[in-house]
Amino acid sequence: MLPAADQSALESFTRTGRRPVRAVRRAQALLALATGIGQQAAGQVAGLSRQTVSQLRARYEQGGWQFALAEAPRSGTPPRLDGPQRAALTALACTPAPTGHSRWTLRLLADKAVE
Known part of the structure; x- marks a missing residue:
């Protein structure tokens, strides 16, 4: 599933620097999926649900590993004070x-x- 360049980039991402835990878990799930163990097992390896891994895989196929690891904007109430x-x-x-x-x-x- 993963090209060699993406796999090495994800391995480097998980091992170097200070990263958000959510992004590292997503990267670990993508790396686990690359081994062919399936979504359920990849989720257990990374501590994510099967549904999250499925969505992660779809995001990877849509826009690559950086898009898959990025946080989507979250909705919320606007600040009360400017x-x-x-x-x-x-x-x-x-x-x-x-x-x-x-x-x-x-x-x-x-x-x-x-x-």
């Missing part, structure tokens, strides 16, 4: 705490930010 608002909140938290309090709490910061 840059200037975050800067103002940080500056507020760096000021002395209000009278009667030893330090800023999240509730105090939220109340002051609403003002």
Whole structure:
């Protein structure tokens, strides 16, 4: 399944440098698939599910090993505060705490930010 160049690149990827664990596990799964042991066994070797290995294989066939190892963008809620608002909140938290309090709490910061 893997050309020699891809296999050596994946072996180098798993052995050198500091890499995200998820990417290393994906690389290990691709290397295990190259030995012909099957998706279930490759998943057990790398600590991934069979479905994840199947998706990984499809991504490899679609765009190569670098595409297969890359993280896809994840959905999520947008940040509630933009840059200037975050800067103002940080500056507020760096000021002395209000009278009667030893330090800023999240509730105090939220109340002051609403003002």
